[in-house]
Amino acid sequence: MNKAAPLNYNFFTPNVWLLIFxxxxxxxxxxxxxxxxxxxxTNLNAAYPFGIWIAFxxxxxxxxxxxxxxxxxxxxxxxxxxxxxxxRPAILxxxxxxxxxxxxxxxxxxxxxxxxxxxxxxxxxxxxxxVAWCVMLYLTVLGIENIPVVVEQFKGRVNLPGQLASFNRPxxxxxxxxxxxLNRTMAFFVIAGVVLSFGHQSSLGTMMxxxxxxxxxxxxxxxxxxLFLTSAVSVGLPMVIFEASLxxxxxxxxxxxxxLADIAKYIPMFLGTYLLLRIGDLAYRGVxxxxxxxxxxxxxxxxxxALFAVPYFMLKRRKIRRNALKLFLCALxxxxxxxxxxxxxxxxxxxxxxxxxxxxxxxxxxxxxxxLAFGVFIYRMAVNYLPILEEQ
Amino acid sequence: MDISxxxxxQIGAVAxxxxxxxxxxxxxxxxxxxxxxxxxGMLNDTTRCIGCKACQVACKKENKLPxxxxxxxxxNVGRDVYDAPRGLSDRTYTLIKMQQAKExxxxxxxxxxxxxxxxxxxxxxxIVGALKKQDNGAxxxxxxxxMGCRYCMVACPFxxxxxxxxxxxxxxxxxxxxxxxxxxxxxxxxxxxxCPAGAITFGKRTELIxxxxxxxxxDPERYQDHVYGEKEVGxxxxxxxxxxxxxxxxxxxxxxxYRTVAGLTESIQHRIFQYFIPPVAVYxxxxxxxxxxxxxxxxxxxxxxxxx
Numbered sequence: 247m248n249k250a251a252p253l254n255y256n257f258f259t260p261n262v263w264l265l266i267f268x269x270x271x272x273x274x275x276x277x278x279x280x281x282x283x284x285x286x287x288t289n290l291n292a293a294y295p296f297g298i299w300i301a302f303x304x305x306x307x308x309x310x311x312x313x314x315x316x317x318x319x320x321x322x323x324x325x326x327x328x329x330x331x332x333x334r335p336a337i338l339x340x341x342x343x344x345x346x347x348x349x350x351x352x353x354x355x356x357x358x359x360x361x362x363x364x365x366x367x368x369x370x371x372x373x374x375x376x377v378a379w380c381v382m383l384y385l386t387v388l389g390i391e392n393i394p395v396v397v398e399q400f401k402g403r404v405n406l407p408g409q410l411a412s413f414n415r416p417x418x419x420x421x422x423x424x425x426x427x428l429n430r431t432m433a434f435f436v437i438a439g440v441v442l443s444f445g446h447q448s449s450l451g452t453m454m455x456x457x458x459x460x461x462x463x464x465x466x467x468x469x470x471x472x473l474f475l476t477s478a479v480s481v482g483l484p485m486v487i488f489e490a491s492l493x494x495x496x497x498x499x500x501x502x503x504x505x506l507a508d509i510a511k512y513i514p515m516f517l518g519t520y521l522l523l524r525i526g527d528l529a530y531r532g533v534x535x536x537x538x539x540x541x542x543x544x545x546x547x548x549x550x551x552a553l554f555a556v557p558y559f560m561l562k563r564r565k566i567r568r569n570a571l572k573l574f575l576c577a578l579x580x581x582x583x584x585x586x587x588x589x590x591x592x593x594x595x596x597x598x599x600x601x602x603x604x605x606x607x608x609x610x611x612x613x614x615x616x617x618l619a620f621g622v623f624i625y626r627m628a629v630n631y632l633p634i635l636e637e638q
Numbered sequence: 639m640d641i642s643x644x645x646x647x648q649i650g651a652v653a654x655x656x657x658x659x660x661x662x663x664x665x666x667x668x669x670x671x672x673x674x675x676x677x678x679g680m681l682n683d684t685t686r687c688i689g690c691k692a693c694q695v696a697c698k699k700e701n702k703l704p705x706x707x708x709x710x711x712x713x714n715v716g717r718d719v720y721d722a723p724r725g726l727s728d729r730t731y732t733l734i735k736m737q738q739a740k741e742x743x744x745x746x747x748x749x750x751x752x753x754x755x756x757x758x759x760x761x762x763x764x765i766v767g768a769l770k771k772q773d774n775g776a777x778x779x780x781x782x783x784x785m786g787c788r789y790c791m792v793a794c795p796f797x798x799x800x801x802x803x804x805x806x807x808x809x810x811x812x813x814x815x816x817x818x819x820x821x822x823x824x825x826x827x828x829x830x831x832x833c834p835a836g837a838i839t840f841g842k843r844t845e846l847i848x849x850x851x852x853x854x855x856x857d858p859e860r861y862q863d864h865v866y867g868e869k870e871v872g873x874x875x876x877x878x879x880x881x882x883x884x885x886x887x888x889x890x891x892x893x894x895x896y897r898t899v900a901g902l903t904e905s906i907q908h909r910i911f912q913y914f915i916p917p918v919a920v921y922x923x924x925x926x927x928x929x930x931x932x933x934x935x936x937x938x939x940x941x942x943x944x945x946x
Binding site for chain 2: 280281282283284285286288290291292293295296319322323324325327351354355356357358360361363364367368369370371372373374375376378433436437438440441444445448449452453454455456457458459460468471596598
C-alpha cells in the first residue's frame with residue numbers, strides 16, 4: 247500500500263485566485279446581510295423563510311458530505327481495506343463539508359450570536375434540536391478522525407520559528423499524546439461517526455414533515471427520514487468518485503479508475519434500495535399519478551427520479567464502471583439527483599400558492615458560491631500540506 | 639468475496655431495519671392533549687364583522703407598531719400617510735381581509751392573527767423553546783431565546799410568524815395576545831375591546847365554544863353549523879363562525895385535519911430517542927461487524943489485499 251503524502255505544489259495558482267475572488271464577492275454580500283438585514287441581500291419572504299442557504303448550503307451540504315461516513319463504514323467497519331486510499335480524502339471533505347454547513351447556519355440565523363442556545367436551551371420535540379446536536383457532535387468526530395493526518399505530518403518534526411520555538415516540546419508532547427490515545431480509541435469514533443450520520447441524515451428528512459399542508463404529496467411521506475438516509479448513503483460513493491476524478495484532472499495525477507470502478511459496484515446496491523423504497527412509498531400512498539400532472543412539482547420529481555434511476559442501471563454494468571468518463575457522469579447524476587431532491591423538499595415542493603414565489607437573489611448565489619469556493623480552498627490547502635492523497 | 643458481500647447486505651439490512659422500526663413506523667399521531675379550561679381565546683364572528691379595521695388600529699397602537707404603506711407615500715409625500723398592509727408582517731399582527739367566497743359571491747370580512755393553537759406547531763418546532771403555550775392560552779415568543787432560524791414560520795400551518803427582514807438583528811413578530819400589555823392587568827385584548835360590531839368576543843376558550851354553539855342554535859339561518867378552530871389542527875385559541883353554505887377554506891381558513899400538525903415529527907423524534915435504544919442498537923451492530931472483521935484479519939483471513 248502506498249503512503250499518503252502532501253502534494254507540496256505551488257499554492258497560489260490562477261485557480262486558487264479564482265476561489266479567492268468568489269470568497270471576496272460573497273464576503274461583500276455577507277457584510278450587507280449582517281449589518282443591513284436579510285432584506286438587503288436575499289429574496290426570502292414570509293412564505294419562503296428558507297432559501298438556498300438552507301436548501302443547498304445546509305441540506306445538500308450534509309448529504310454530499312456523506313462520502314465520509316460511507317467510505318469509513320466500508321473500509322474500517324466492513325473491512326474492505328483495498329479502498330484505503332479513498333478514506334483520508336473522504337474524511338477530509340466530510341470535515342470541510344460539515345464545517346461549511348455550520349458556517350452557513352451561522353450566516354442564515356437571524357440572531358447568529360445566539361447559536362450556542364441550541365446547546366443550553368433544549369426542546370426535545372424539535373427536529374432541529376436533534377439535527378443541531380448530531381451535526382455538532384459529528385463535526386467534532388470528523389475533526390478527531392482527521393487528527394492522525396496532522397500527527398503523521400508533524401510528529402517529531404515540530405520546528406516553530408523564532409520565539410515560538412519554546413512551544414516545540416509542548417507541541418510534540420501534545421502530538422504524541424494524541425497519537426497514543428487515538429491509536430487505541432479510533433474505532434470508537436469511527437462507529438460513532440456512522441451512528442451520528444444515520445441520526446441527522448434521517449432527521450433532515452423529518453424536518454419538513456412539520457409542514458403537512460405546505461409540502462407537496464410527492465415528498466410528504468412518513469418514510470422521508472429513511473429516504474433521506476438511503477439517498478445520503480447512495481450519494482456517498484459518487485461524491486468520492488467525483489472528487490477523486492476532479493483531483494486527478496486538476497492535480498494532474500494518475501487516474502485511480504480501477505479502484506473507483508471497483509468501489510462503484512456498491513452504488514447500484516444503495517441506489518436500488520433507495521429507488522425501491524421511493525417507488526414503493528409513492529405507490530402505497532397512491533400519489534404516483536401526481537408526478538405526471540405536468541405541474542412544476544411533478545416535472546421536478548420526474549427529473550429527480552431519472553437522475554437516480556439512470557445511473558442505477560448504468561452502474562450495474564461493469565463496462566461502464568471501468569470507463570472513467572462514464573463513471574464520472576454517473577456519479578455526477580446521482581449527486582445532482584440528491585441536490586434536486588433536497589431542493590424539491592425544501593423549496594420547490596413547498597407549495598405556498600400562486601401569490602408567493604421565491605428565486606434566489608444574486609447575493610444569495612454569491613454567498614453560496616463563496617462557501618463552495620472556501621471549501622475547495624481548504625481542501626486544496628489540506629492536500630497540499632498534509633498527507634491526504636497517496637503517493638504515486 | 640460473494641459470501642462476504644451477502645453478509646454485507648444482510649448486515650446493512652439489519653442496520654437499516656432497526657432505523658426503519660425506529661423512525662418510520664409511528665405514522666399514527668399521538669393522542670391529543672386535553673385543552674386547559676383556563677385558556678383564554680377569542681371568537682371571531684365573520685357574520686358580524688363590518689370590516690372597519692378598528693381592531694387593526696387598536697393592535698398597532700397597543701403594540702406600538704409603525705405604519706406600513708403600500709402606496710409609496712414615503713417617497714412621494716415624504717411620510718407614510720395611510721396604513722395599508724397587504725398581509726401579516728413584522729409590523730402588522732392582525733389584519734382584516736375581505737374574502738369573496740365562491741359560493742354566493744358575498745363579501746366576508748375575516749380577521750387574521752395568531753390562532754394561539756392548543757398544540758402549536760411553532761412551539762413544537764422551535765429548537766430552543768422560544769415559543770411556548772402559556773397557562774393563560776397565549777402562544778408567547780421570547781426574543782431573547784430565539785436564534786432566528788425561522789423554522790416556526792415553516793411549521794405554522796397558518797403562516798402567522800413573521801420575520802424582521804429589514805433588521806440587522808431580526809426577531810420573529812406575531813400577535814402577542816396582549817399578554818404583557820393588557821392580560822396582565824386583567825384587561826381583554828385590544829382588538830376585541832375596539833370592535834364596534836361585537837364581532838370579536840374575548841373569554842375562556844371553553845366558554846367561547848359554548849357561546850358559538852348557542853349562536854348557531856339560535857339562528858341556524860345565519861350560521862353554519864361548524865365552529866372553526868374547535869378541532870382543527872388539534873384546536874385553536876381563536877375560533878371562527880361563518881355564514882351557512884360557505885367553505886371556511888374560501889375565507890382563508892383551510893380545511894385542516896383535526897390532528898396536530900406536529901404529531902408526525904414528534905412521534906418520529908420520540909421513537910428515535912426512546913431510551914436511546916435505536917442509536918445504541920445501531921452502534922452495537924456496527925461495533926460487532928467491525929470487531930468480527932478485524933479479528934478475521936488478525937487470524938490471517940486476509941481480504942482485499944491489505945498488508946498493514
